[in-house]
Every structure is written in structure tokens, then in C-alpha cells.
Amino acid sequence: MxxxxxxxxxxxxxxxxxxxxxxxxxxxxxxxxxxxxxxxxxxxxxxxxxxxxxxxxxxxxxxxxxxxxxxxxxxxQPDAMPLVTPEYELKQHNQLRPIIAEAICRGMTKEQLLQVTEQIHKEIMHNEKGNA
Amino acid sequence: MxxxxxxxxxxxxxxxxxxxxxxxxxxxxxxxxxxxxxxxxxxxxxxxxxxxxxxxxxxxxxxxxxxxxxxxxxxxQPDAMPLVTPEYELKQHNQLRPIIAEAICRGMTKEQLLQVTEQIHKEIMHNEKGNA
Amino acid sequence: MxxxxxxxxxxxxxxxxxxxxxxxxxxxxxxxxxxxxxxxxxxxxxxxxxxxxxxxxxxxxxxxxxxxxxxxxxxxQPDAMPLVTPEYELKQHNQLRPIIAEAICRGMTKEQLLQVTEQIHKEIMHNEKGNA
Amino acid sequence: MxxxxxxxxxxxxxxxxxxxxxxxxxxxxxxxxxxxxxxxxxxxxxxxxxxxxxxxxxxxxxxxxxxxxxxxxxxxQPDAMPLVTPEYELKQHNQLRPIIAEAICRGMTKEQLLQVTEQIHKEIMHNEKGNA
DNA sequence: GTGGTCTAGACCACT
DNA sequence: GTGGTCTAGACCACT
Missing domain, CATH: 1.10.10.10 (Winged helix-like DNA-binding domain superfamily/Winged helix DNA-binding domain)
Incomplete structure (x- = not known):
């Protein structure tokens, strides 16, 4: 890699x-x-x-x-990735919140925001070579 | 505030x-x-x-x-908020990317990710007092 | 200190x-x-x-x-010390087990072992100045 | 074994x-x-x-x-196990002390500590096949 | 050859 | 002045 x-x-x-x-x-x-x-x-x-x-x-x-x-x-990690724990959800929430707030300020609609998220998700998964 | x-x-x-x-x-x-x-x-x-x-x-x-x-x-700022510039789009992309990558690792589906984003968006807009 | x-x-x-x-x-x-x-x-x-x-x-x-x-x-930590979690109990168990096994090998009775434990506990608490 | x-x-x-x-x-x-x-x-x-x-x-x-x-x-060792020497007592003391200190910090009482010790002792002796 | 520990020393971010 | 980050370099423990 x-x-x-x-x-x-x-x-x-x-x-x-x-x-x-x-x-x-x-x-x-x-x-x-x-x-x-x-x-x-x-x-x-x-x-x-x-x-x-x-x-x-x-x-x-x-x-x-x-x-x-x-x-x-x-x-x-050979067995399994770490999962979505409550602590992780909190961390993720705290990371996303200011990003979303700024996007709103700058006039992005909810739809645009979701589109960006989906786009990045696709970018990452695109070259995906199959991870169990 | x-x-x-x-x-x-x-x-x-x-x-x-x-x-x-x-x-x-x-x-x-x-x-x-x-x-x-x-x-x-x-x-x-x-x-x-x-x-x-x-x-x-x-x-x-x-x-x-x-x-x-x-x-x-x-x-x-009385006139208008800063807009979605290419520089901002890049910054936002770089902020979101590692968050989304970790979410994928931990097994969140694209749908769950979009749901979380939408949820936070709603949280912020909820107490909204009208500046749309 | x-x-x-x-x-x-x-x-x-x-x-x-x-x-x-x-x-x-x-x-x-x-x-x-x-x-x-x-x-x-x-x-x-x-x-x-x-x-x-x-x-x-x-x-x-x-x-x-x-x-x-x-x-x-x-x-x-001003609020409260970390508590006895399952993870901690496991760690403690894994730490104590080989110590106790060796003590048994060397002929210490259960009573002697408990006495040593109690003695160390007393040593630590002795100079105690009152911690809430 | x-x-x-x-x-x-x-x-x-x-x-x-x-x-x-x-x-x-x-x-x-x-x-x-x-x-x-x-x-x-x-x-x-x-x-x-x-x-x-x-x-x-x-x-x-x-x-x-x-x-x-x-x-x-x-x-x-066919004759007899090593015994409880002063050096061993010191080593054991140094091993137990930080374990007991952490237990106290986390709010374990002396009784709980003795109980854990006794429990582990029992676990080891339980499958005992007689060399007492 | 691998990671673990420790040192000495530097520059930076934050308040 | 505080902790955070990074470098360069050394020796050790483990296998």
C-alpha cells in the first residue's frame, strides 16, 4: 500500500x-x-x-x-475490526458536528451534504478489493 | 448565546x-x-x-x-456568509474522509452513515430561529 | 510526594x-x-x-x-477514580494468578497468603491521610 | 499437562x-x-x-x-520445592504492592481483595491431584 | 530482525 | 510556562 x-x-x-x-x-x-x-x-x-x-x-x-x-x-487485526461502540458514536458525532455546522453556514443544503458524504464513501469503496 | x-x-x-x-x-x-x-x-x-x-x-x-x-x-458578517469555495470543498473533503473511512472499517453501512449525518443536521437546524 | x-x-x-x-x-x-x-x-x-x-x-x-x-x-482525576470494571478484574486476575501459584509451590498456606495481602494493604493505608 | x-x-x-x-x-x-x-x-x-x-x-x-x-x-525438582526465602518474600511483596495499591484506588475493600485472592487460590487448588 | 525503552535536544501550539 | 510532536541515536529483550 x-x-x-x-x-x-x-x-x-x-x-x-x-x-x-x-x-x-x-x-x-x-x-x-x-x-x-x-x-x-x-x-x-x-x-x-x-x-x-x-x-x-x-x-x-x-x-x-x-x-x-x-x-x-x-x-x-485478524479476527474482526473494532465495532460501533457508544464511545465511538460519541466521538464520531463530535467530529461531524462542527463540519456539518460550517456546511450549513456556507449555504449547503442537507441534500448536498449527503451527496458529498455519499461521494466520499464511493471514492473509498471504489478501489475496494473485497474485505470480508 | x-x-x-x-x-x-x-x-x-x-x-x-x-x-x-x-x-x-x-x-x-x-x-x-x-x-x-x-x-x-x-x-x-x-x-x-x-x-x-x-x-x-x-x-x-x-x-x-x-x-x-x-x-x-x-x-x-452582515452581508452574507462565506460561500462554498473550491478551497472549502477540499478542506471539507479532507476532514470527512478519515471519519468516513473509520466508519466503514467499523462496519457502518452507507445508509447508517447518511442517517447519522442527517440526524446531526436536524439537531443543528431544530432550534433554528429562522435565518434560512 | x-x-x-x-x-x-x-x-x-x-x-x-x-x-x-x-x-x-x-x-x-x-x-x-x-x-x-x-x-x-x-x-x-x-x-x-x-x-x-x-x-x-x-x-x-x-x-x-x-x-x-x-x-x-x-x-x-478530580471527579472519581476509575472503578472496578470487568476488564480490570481480568487484568488483576492475570496478575495475581502466577504470584499465588508460586506461593503455593513454595509451601505458603492460604492463610499466610491472605496475611501477606492484608499486611501490604495495611502498609499502604497506614500513612493514609484520608482520601474521599 | x-x-x-x-x-x-x-x-x-x-x-x-x-x-x-x-x-x-x-x-x-x-x-x-x-x-x-x-x-x-x-x-x-x-x-x-x-x-x-x-x-x-x-x-x-x-x-x-x-x-x-x-x-x-x-x-x-524431586526432593522439595524452593522455600519461602527472604529474597522471595521481597520479590513477592514488590509484585503484590502495586496490584493492591491499584485495587485500593479503584475502591476495592480489603475484604474484596482477600476474597479475590482466596478465589484464585481455590481455582488453582481445585483441580489439585494431591501433592499437598 | 523485531518491537520496547530511554536519552538529548529541538521547535511548536496553546494560554 | 505548559504539554505535543518530531528527530537522531542508543541499548535491550525476545525469538
């Missing part, structure tokens, strides 16, 4: 990394149980410090997206 | 302030041309640093949501 | 730090809502790197023992 | 192995003088590295739980 980072962005690199990996899973580029590059391997590939990759991996592990084995390395 | 801040959150206070004001406009609590409290007034009202309110106001001005006059003070 | 670290121990420093703070709360030396030293302050006080303190603080925050405010600094 | 390893756990495998064998002795599944599988045999049985089994066996030997003979192979 190709990781694309924007070093100018004010989104922390480790967050961008997490997002890229999560999207990789969503679109099926990364299959459940599939191996990810080692911390040092990925770090040197994308030209960032090992600790930055480590932080991203550890947070993904905490949230249940990946497993880290001390010797075998890192794999996408 | 009542400002609700979460001092525990890791969302910067100035960002929360911006979000609250933008949502206030979206729901019609804040009308076009309406006066906002002075920097000092708001800061002491909600118990935050002067610089924090200042930063929020300045960013809102930059984005075109408010006007700041030396004499008249701060008012919601 | 005095922090005592054993630099020779194979228990990671950040874990020792966590343990010391948790025991400080247990014995009432650290009251709910009380301020803890800043990351850098504590690091220089006890002669370890800032990142080591940071890791301990962040894990304690994750588990709900402390709150971290970006500017105000670090405080013991 | 059945060895149960958790490859996901961050407890090192050699430690898990040691714990399982010690618990096997505690519960009487492994009798004094009883033969243990060879390093190679056990390693291939449970699918772990030779060195891992070796490390576990060597540490168990150091602590006096097993004997390793060039010819006869590995046996549970």
Missing part, C-alpha cells in the same frame, strides 16, 4: 499515518490478518522517525485495528 | 469557540449583522484567556464569518 | 512512576484534583528524560487516574 | 511458560520428580522457538523448580 503524507499539513504525521492505514483497511487494500511493514522499515520508507511510526502503530493497536507482536511484527 | 466549552477536551479552546459560534450562526441563534461580545467581555464571561478569544475571532474574521471594527466592535 | 525509582530494576521507569503515583493516590498522599508536577519539572526532579515522565502521565490519563490539560498541567 | 500460551499478550512467552509450569506444580498436575518434555520436544509441541523453551527451563532451574540433566533430561 502507498502511504501519502503531507509534511506541510498541521495534522500530525502519526495521525496521517493512522488515517492512511484505516482507509487502507476500509478500501480493502489491507486485508484482515495481513502483515504491515516493520516500524523501522516503514519509517525509513516514508522518511520519518521510527518513533512517529511507533506512535501511530501503538494508537492503532489501542483502538483495536492492528496487533503488534514483539518478534513477528505488526498485522492488521 | 450560551457558549459550552470542554476544558478537558484536547480540542483547543479557540477551536471550540469558533465551532460554537459557527454552529450558533448555523442554527440561527446568531443573526447576520448581530453584535458579538467584545474580546474582553467574552473572555471574562467564559473564563478564558484574552488571547484565546482573540485568536478565535481573528480566524473567524479571516474565514469571513465575522467583522471586527475598531469602534463598533465585533459583528456577525 | 517523594518518588522512589530503582534504576537497576527491570521494571521500566515509566511503570515504576505509574505505580508510585497510583500508590500515592491509594494512601491519600495525592488527593483527588491535586496538581502533579509538570512533565519537565518531574523529569528534572527525578533525573529522567521528559519523555519517560510523559509516557507515564499519558498512560495514567488513559486509565483515568489523572487529567492532562495542555496549559494548566496535570492533576489527579 | 496442557500448556496455554497467549501469543498476543505482552507477557514474554518464556515467562508464560514458566508460569504455566509453576502453576502445574502448584495444582499437582506436575508431581515432584516427574519428567518434563525435552527442550526440543516441548518447543515443537507448542510451536515456539527452541531458545524460548530453553530460557524458561534455565530460569526455572535457577530458581530451584526443576533439574536439568544431560542424560536424563528435565525433571521437576
Amino acid at each position: 502507498i502511504i501519502q503524507l503531507d509534511m506541510q499539513s498541521d495534522v500530525p504525521i502519526y495521525t496521517q499515518l493512522m488515517n492512511q492505514i484505516i482507509e487502507g483497511i476500509a478500501r480493502g487494500d489491507l486485508k484482515l490478518g495481513e502483515a504491515l511493514p516493520s516500524v523501522r522499515g516503514l519509517a525509513s520508507d516514508i522518511g520519518v522517525n521510527l518513533h512517529t511510526v511507533n506512535k501511530a502503530y501503538n494508537l492503532l493497536k489501542q483502538e483495536g485495528f492492528i496487533q503488534i507482536h514483539r518478534q513477528k511484527g505488526v498485522v492488521i | 450560551i457558549i459550552q466549552l470542554d476544558m478537558q477536551s484536547d480540542v483547543p479552546i479557540y477551536t471550540q469557540l469558533m465551532n460554537q459560534i459557527i454552529e450558533g450562526i448555523a442554527r440561527g441563534d446568531l443573526k447576520l449583522g448581530e453584535a458579538l461580545p467584545s474580546v474582553r467581555g467574552l473572555a471574562s464571561d467564559i473564563g478564558v484567556n484574552l488571547h484565546t478569544v482573540n485568536k478565535a475571532y481573528n480566524l473567524l474574521k479571516q474565514e469571513g464569518f465575522i467583522q471586527i471594527h475598531r469602534q463598533k466592535g465585533v459583528v456577525i | 517523594i518518588i522512589q525509582l530503582d534504576m537497576q530494576s527491570d521494571v521500566p521507569i515509566y511503570t515504576q512512576l505509574m505505580n508510585q503515583i497510583i500508590e500515592g493516590i491509594a494512601r491519600g498522599d495525592l488527593k483527588l484534583g491535586e496538581a502533579l508536577p509538570s512533565v519537565r519539572g518531574l523529569a528534572s526532579d527525578i533525573g529522567v528524560n521528559l519523555h519517560t515522565v510523559n509516557k507515564a502521565y499519558n498512560l495514567l490519563k488513559q486509565e483515568g487516574f489523572i487529567q492532562i490539560h495542555r496549559q494548566k498541567g496535570v492533576v489527579i | 496442557i500448556i496455554q500460551l497467549d501469543m498476543q499478550s505482552d507477557v514474554p512467552i518464556y515467562t508464560q511458560l514458566m508460569n504455566q509450569i509453576i502453576e502445574g506444580i502448584a495444582r499437582g498436575d506436575l508431581k515432584l520428580g516427574e519428567a518434563l518434555p525435552s527442550v526440543r520436544g516441548l518447543a515443537s509441541d507448542i510451536g515456539v522457538n527452541l531458545h524460548t523453551v530453553n530460557k524458561a527451563y534455565n530460569l526455572l532451574k535457577q530458581e530451584g523448580f526443576i533439574q536439568i540433566h544431560r542424560q536424563k533430561g528435565v525433571v521437576i
Whole structure:
């Protein structure tokens, strides 16, 4: 999978990394149980410090997206993705709310908003290679 | 309008302030041309640093949501809200994408995602006092 | 509160730090809502790197023992300590089991084991200064 | 005796192995003088590295739980288990202390703590096949 | 070779 | 002044 980072962005690199990996899973580029590059391997590939990759991996592990084995390395969670918990619903709500509020201010209709959402959903699922 | 801040959150206070004001406009609590409290007034009202309110106001001005006059003070943009520019569309896209990707990972269907979006849209518009 | 670290121990420093703070709360030396030293302050006080303190603080925050405010600094969770969750019970069980098994091997009776437990409990609660 | 390893756990495998064998002795599944599988045999049985089994066996030997003979192979210490030495008491104390401190923080009473200890003791002794 | 821990040091965001 | 992020580099534990 190709990781694309924007070093100018004010989104922390480790967050961008997490997002890229999560999207990789969503679109099926990364299959459940599939191996990810080692911390040092990925770090040197994308030209960032090992600790930055480590932080991203550890947070993904905490949230249940990946497993880290001390010797075998890192794999996408083989059993099942984390589910929609109440905590997640709250987090998602808090993330979406200001985005939707701004859209309303700027005159987007509900229909336009839903269309954008659907469009992004399609973009992600489009290259989908089938993730169980 | 009542400002609700979460001092525990890791969302910067100035960002929360911006979000609250933008949502206030979206729901019609804040009308076009309406006066906002002075920097000092708001800061002491909600118990935050002067610089924090200042930063929020300045960013809102930059984005075109408010006007700041030396004499008249701060008012919601009287003429018209900023519109849906290509830059805004890009920003919105970049904000929504990782949220939608995570939702897909966790097994939310497109329909559930649209429902959540519609639900939040309704929440914001509900207390609407008419600025459509 | 005095922090005592054993630099020779194979228990990671950040874990020792966590343990010391948790025991400080247990014995009432650290009251709910009380301020803890800043990351850098504590690091220089006890002669370890800032990142080591940071890791301990962040894990304690994750588990709900402390709150971290970006500017105000670090405080013991003011509202209430984390409770006995099923996850915690499992963790505790897994920690205690091998300890108890070894004690049995070495010929300790159940009574002796309970006595040791009670003794340590008393040691911790002894200097207790009253924690709500 | 059945060895149960958790490859996901961050407890090192050699430690898990040691714990399982010690618990096997505690519960009487492994009798004094009883033969243990060879390093190679056990390693291939449970699918772990030779060195891992070796490390576990060597540490168990150091602590006096097993004997390793060039010819006869590995046996549970035939004469008597290691006893409660001052060093062991110190180690046990250091292991139990942070566990008990956290339990106190989370609001467990002394009685609940003793109950958990007793419960685990019973779990281990229950399948006991007599080596009291 | 893998991740884990720790250090030293820098710059940034926030208030 | 506070914590957050990132780098460069080292040694260790585990297999």
C-alpha cells in the first residue's frame, strides 16, 4: 500500500499515518490478518522517525485495528475490526458536528451534504478489493 | 448565546469557540449583522484567556464569518456568509474522509452513515430561529 | 510526594512512576484534583528524560487516574477514580494468578497468603491521610 | 499437562511458560520428580522457538523448580520445592504492592481483595491431584 | 530482525 | 510556562 503524507499539513504525521492505514483497511487494500511493514522499515520508507511510526502503530493497536507482536511484527487485526461502540458514536458525532455546522453556514443544503458524504464513501469503496 | 466549552477536551479552546459560534450562526441563534461580545467581555464571561478569544475571532474574521471594527466592535458578517469555495470543498473533503473511512472499517453501512449525518443536521437546524 | 525509582530494576521507569503515583493516590498522599508536577519539572526532579515522565502521565490519563490539560498541567482525576470494571478484574486476575501459584509451590498456606495481602494493604493505608 | 500460551499478550512467552509450569506444580498436575518434555520436544509441541523453551527451563532451574540433566533430561525438582526465602518474600511483596495499591484506588475493600485472592487460590487448588 | 525503552535536544501550539 | 510532536541515536529483550 502507498502511504501519502503531507509534511506541510498541521495534522500530525502519526495521525496521517493512522488515517492512511484505516482507509487502507476500509478500501480493502489491507486485508484482515495481513502483515504491515516493520516500524523501522516503514519509517525509513516514508522518511520519518521510527518513533512517529511507533506512535501511530501503538494508537492503532489501542483502538483495536492492528496487533503488534514483539518478534513477528505488526498485522492488521485478524479476527474482526473494532465495532460501533457508544464511545465511538460519541466521538464520531463530535467530529461531524462542527463540519456539518460550517456546511450549513456556507449555504449547503442537507441534500448536498449527503451527496458529498455519499461521494466520499464511493471514492473509498471504489478501489475496494473485497474485505470480508 | 450560551457558549459550552470542554476544558478537558484536547480540542483547543479557540477551536471550540469558533465551532460554537459557527454552529450558533448555523442554527440561527446568531443573526447576520448581530453584535458579538467584545474580546474582553467574552473572555471574562467564559473564563478564558484574552488571547484565546482573540485568536478565535481573528480566524473567524479571516474565514469571513465575522467583522471586527475598531469602534463598533465585533459583528456577525452582515452581508452574507462565506460561500462554498473550491478551497472549502477540499478542506471539507479532507476532514470527512478519515471519519468516513473509520466508519466503514467499523462496519457502518452507507445508509447508517447518511442517517447519522442527517440526524446531526436536524439537531443543528431544530432550534433554528429562522435565518434560512 | 517523594518518588522512589530503582534504576537497576527491570521494571521500566515509566511503570515504576505509574505505580508510585497510583500508590500515592491509594494512601491519600495525592488527593483527588491535586496538581502533579509538570512533565519537565518531574523529569528534572527525578533525573529522567521528559519523555519517560510523559509516557507515564499519558498512560495514567488513559486509565483515568489523572487529567492532562495542555496549559494548566496535570492533576489527579478530580471527579472519581476509575472503578472496578470487568476488564480490570481480568487484568488483576492475570496478575495475581502466577504470584499465588508460586506461593503455593513454595509451601505458603492460604492463610499466610491472605496475611501477606492484608499486611501490604495495611502498609499502604497506614500513612493514609484520608482520601474521599 | 496442557500448556496455554497467549501469543498476543505482552507477557514474554518464556515467562508464560514458566508460569504455566509453576502453576502445574502448584495444582499437582506436575508431581515432584516427574519428567518434563525435552527442550526440543516441548518447543515443537507448542510451536515456539527452541531458545524460548530453553530460557524458561534455565530460569526455572535457577530458581530451584526443576533439574536439568544431560542424560536424563528435565525433571521437576524431586526432593522439595524452593522455600519461602527472604529474597522471595521481597520479590513477592514488590509484585503484590502495586496490584493492591491499584485495587485500593479503584475502591476495592480489603475484604474484596482477600476474597479475590482466596478465589484464585481455590481455582488453582481445585483441580489439585494431591501433592499437598 | 523485531518491537520496547530511554536519552538529548529541538521547535511548536496553546494560554 | 505548559504539554505535543518530531528527530537522531542508543541499548535491550525476545525469538
